[in-house]
Amino acid sequence: MPLIPTLLPAVFDxxxxxSADLHMHSTASDGALTPTELVAxxxxxxxxxxxxxxxxxxxxxxxxxxxxxxxGICLVPGCELSTRWQGxxxxxxxxxxxxxxxxxxxxxxxxxxxxxxxxxxxxxxxxKVGLTNALEKAREQAGSDRPLGRxxxxxxxxxxxxxxxxxxxxxxxxxxxxxxxxxxHWPEISEVVEWVVASGGVxxxxxxxxxxxxxxxxxxxxxxxxxxxxxxxxxxxxxxxxDVTRDLARQMVERGLYASLGSDFHFPGSHAAPGSMSMVxxxxxxxxxxxxxxxxxxxxPAGPLAAASAMV
Numbered sequence: 382m383p384l385i386p387t388l389l390p391a392v393f394d395x396x397x398x399x400s401a402d403l404h405m406h407s408t409a410s411d412g413a414l415t416p417t418e419l420v421a422x423x424x425x426x427x428x429x430x431x432x433x434x435x436x437x438x439x440x441x442x443x444x445x446x447x448x449x450x451x452x453g454i455c456l457v458p459g460c461e462l463s464t465r466w467q468g469x470x471x472x473x474x475x476x477x478x479x480x481x482x483x484x485x486x487x488x489x490x491x492x493x494x495x496x497x498x499x500x501x502x503x504x505x506x507x508x509k510v511g512l513t514n515a516l517e518k519a520r521e522q523a524g525s526d527r528p529l530g531r532x533x534x535x536x537x538x539x540x541x542x543x544x545x546x547x548x549x550x551x552x553x554x555x556x557x558x559x560x561x562x563x564x565x566h567w568p569e570i571s572e573v574v575e576w577v578v579a580s581g582g583v584x585x586x587x588x589x590x591x592x593x594x595x596x597x598x599x600x601x602x603x604x605x606x607x608x609x610x611x612x613x614x615x616x617x618x619x620x621x622x623x624d625v626t627r628d629l630a631r632q633m634v635e636r637g638l639y640a641s642l643g644s645d646f647h648f649p650g651s652h653a654a655p656g657s658m659s660m661v662x663x664x665x666x667x668x669x670x671x672x673x674x675x676x677x678x679x680x681x682p683a684g685p686l687a688a689a690s691a692m693v
Contacts, residue, residue: 392667405655428656457678534554
C-alpha cells in the first residue's frame with residue numbers, strides 16, 4: 382500500500398490514498414465507538430483530517446472536537462442526512478465548518494422525529510416476522526435513548542436468533558426493498574440540500590455507487606442535487622472498482638462537482654476502517670477541501686474546524 386501523503390493536495394494528479402476520511406460514524410448514531418474512541422483510532426491510523434458524520438445528528442461533535450484537539454487531528458463537524466429522491470433512499474453528507482447552526486437545527490429535529498416514527502413502523506413490521514417486542518429489543522441493542530436505526534434492529538434480530546448474522550438481517554428484512562426498509566418519513570433531497578447550504582455547509586452525495594442506479598439515473602440524481610445547491614459527491618467511499626470510480630469521476634467533472642472521500646466506518650472488524658478506502662484516481666474533479674467553504678481545511682490546526690467568516 383502506498384504511503385499516505387500528510388498534506389492534502391490541491392489537485393488529484395496521481396492515483397493515491399490520503400490522510401483524510403470525511404465520512405465516519407460513532408455511538409451518537411449507529412457506530413460502535415464513542416467519538417473519543419473513534420478519534421483515537423483515526424490518530425492511530427495516521428489520519429490528519431477527519432469528519433464525524435453520524436446519521437441525522439451532530440450530538441457527538443463536541444466530544445469528538447475535544448478529542449481531536451488532544452490527538453492533533455483536524456475535525457470537520459458534520460452529519461449524514463437521510464433523504465428521498467424518486468422513491469429511493471439517498472444519503473447526503475453535510476460538512477459543516479461552522480458547526481450546527483441555521484436551518485439545519487430545525488432540520489435535524491425534523492429528522493429526529495422522523496427516525497422515531499420510522500422505528501415504530503420498522504418494529505411493527507419485524508414483529509410480524511418473528512421479532513417480538515421489537516422496539517424494546519432494538520432499544521436494548523442501542524444502549525442509549527438516541528433514535529433507533531436499522532442496525533439496531535439487525536442486532537436485535539441476531540440476538541433473538543431470528544437470523545444468524547448482521548448480513549442476513551439486512552438481506553432478508555432490512556435491506557433495500559425489504560419489510561424493514563422504511564423510506565416514507567424522509568424529506569426530499571432538494572429540501573435537505575437547502576438546509577445544509579443555507580446553514581453555511583457543503584452538501585455531498587454520500588456513496589453514489591451504492592444505490593443500484595444506472596449511469597443515466599445517477600446523472601439525473603446529480604443534476605437534481607446540483608440544482609438544489611449541492612456541490613460535491615463522494616468519489617471514493619470504502620472499497621470500489623477502479624474503473625467504475627473513474628467513470629464516476631467523469632460524471633462529476635462534467636458537472637463541476639467537488640470530490641470527497643470517506644470510509645463510511647461504523648465498527649471495528651468490518652470491511653472498512655478509518656482511512657481505509659480505494660485509491661483516489663487522477664482526475665480533474667477538485668478535492669472537497671478546495672471548496673470555498675472548506676479551503677482553510679488543508680492548513681487547519683488540530684481540533685474542530687472553524688468556519689472562516691468570509692465563507693459562510
